Amino acid sequence: MLQSKGYAAQSSTSGLAPFSFERRDPKPDDVVVEIAFCGICHSDIHQVRDEWGGSMYPMVPGHEIVGRVTKIGKDVTRFKEGDLAGVGVMVDSCRVCDNCKAQEEAYCEKGFVGTYNARGYDGVLVHGGYSTNIVVNERYVHTLSARLEPKLAAVAPLLCAGITTYSPLRHWKVGPGKKVGIVGLGGLGHMGLKFAHSFGAEVTLFTTSAGKEADARRLGADHVVISKDPDQMAREKSKYDFLLDCVSAPHDLNEYLGLLRLDGTLCQVGLPEKPLPVNAFSMVTNRRSMSGSMIGGMAETQQMLDYCAEHDIVSDIEMTSVDQINQAYERVVKADVKYRFVIDMETL
Numbered sequence: 001m002l003q004s005k006g007y008a009a010q011s012s013t014s015g016l017a018p019f020s021f022e023r024r025d026p027k028p029d030d031v032v033v034e035i036a037f038c039g040i041c042h043s044d045i046h047q048v049r050d051e052w053g054g055s056m057y058p059m060v061p062g063h064e065i066v067g068r069v070t071k072i073g074k075d076v077t078r079f080k081e082g083d084l085a086g087v088g089v090m091v092d093s094c095r096v097c098d099n100c101k102a103q104e105e106a107y108c109e110k111g112f113v114g115t116y117n118a119r120g121y122d123g124v125l126v127h128g129g130y131s132t133n134i135v136v137n138e139r140y141v142h143t144l145s146a147r148l149e150p151k152l153a154a155v156a157p158l159l160c161a162g163i164t165t166y167s168p169l170r171h172w173k174v175g176p177g178k179k180v181g182i183v184g185l186g187g188l189g190h191m192g193l194k195f196a197h198s199f200g201a202e203v204t205l206f207t208t209s210a211g212k213e214a215d216a217r218r219l220g221a222d223h224v225v226i227s228k229d230p231d232q233m234a235r236e237k238s239k240y241d242f243l244l245d246c247v248s249a250p251h252d253l254n255e256y257l258g259l260l261r262l263d264g265t266l267c268q269v270g271l272p273e274k275p276l277p278v279n280a281f282s283m284v285t286n287r288r289s290m291s292g293s294m295i296g297g298m299a300e301t302q303q304m305l306d307y308c309a310e311h312d313i314v315s316d317i318e319m320t321s322v323d324q325i326n327q328a329y330e331r332v333v334k335a336d337v338k339y340r341f342v343i344d345m346e347t348l
């Protein structure tokens with residue numbers, strides 16, 4: 001077995017603390033990645049605190065992982081020792097269902113294996129990236145262009161926040177001539193702004209935080225609406241083709257559905273712990289659609305990473321040491337992070 005050190009939660013109320021554990025020895029098609037940086041996603045916090053139910057402990061969170069390959073199995077073809085590598089939200093899927101064959105592993109019919117808080121198909125609990133190393137089948141590891149190396153820490157959040165916003169913006173063909181709203185300026189939201197702007201859309205940020213306006217414009221917003229101000233919201237009614245809702249906490253979806261023009265779509269990516277009630281009138285008016293999207297497939301994630309390398313897009317990060325994770329969580333919950341915490345694993 002491979003020795004690993006990390007930070008784990010032992011229960012929904014324990015917070016995170018140092019933890020030693022073992023990972024499997026690499027199989028012939030596995031790579032071992034020594035982790036350099038790992039992002040802190042709000043999904044880590046939801047799961048550590050068991051806000052979605054069913055959390056499994058001990059839990060080493062982290063699914064925005066970048067590092068270097070230190071060992072490869074004998075059948076590995078896409079990596080060699082010393083290569084940069086990225087691991088995101090999944091580490092396995094069935095590979096044979098219709099959705100896996102269509103390169104939509106996030107919607108694997110058997111259920112993909114999450115990077116942490118999940119059991120592999122062999123029943124073993126798997127641990128994530130707040131740790132020194134990880135062992136993953138090479139099919140679920142991404143290559144990283146050398147162009148991304150100088151900003152490696154800021155690349156980590158692309159593995160979840162990046163693909164989770166890139167995928168729906170591509171799926172709903174956001175681009176020139178489209179009026180698009182991004183709701184919530186956190187880790188996902190700030191990547192949503194960058195991509196929507198880069199794809200050529202006219203972009204509005206909807207935020208509860210008046211203090212984020214200048215940053216929003218720098219990140220790609222053409223307009224900023226303070227969502228707590230009813231007059232500002234009323235002026236946006238029935239104007240939008242597409243809204244990407246990146247909010248982590250309960251909020252009124254009907255207010256946002258009301259912003260969609262004829263045949264507009266609201267796509268939910270934020271995952272608050274409680275249901276979000278929708279009024280039927282919000283939907284039938286303007287023949288609106290309500291949808292959702294989960295991360296993105298392996299091929300699309302690679303496309304997104306390559307797009308980011310080509311267009312010089314990375315995340316805006318605050319670096320944190322591993323012993324400050326609990327404090328970082330508190331700031332994320334208060335919507336006070338600019339705009340993603342990344343853990344420097346050298347501090348472990």
Ligand code: NAP
Binds near residue numbers: 206335
């Ligand atoms: P985050 O960095 O905490 O950002 C969430 C943002 O939501 C905050 O910055 C804030 O933006 C807004 N917000 C927070 N509380 C609010 C409230 N009470 N009312 C209105 N707005 C509020 O979180 P994240 O890492 O971007 O993740 C966002 C959500 O997406 C989480 O629920 C996460 O679990 C989920 N997620 C889903 C997927 C997927 O595959 N679908 C993947 C990753 C994450 P403002 O300050 O601008 O208002």
Ligand code: ZN
Binds near residue numbers: 042
């Ligand atoms: Zn995530």
Ligand code: ZN
Binds near residue numbers: 100101111
């Ligand atoms: Zn499958």
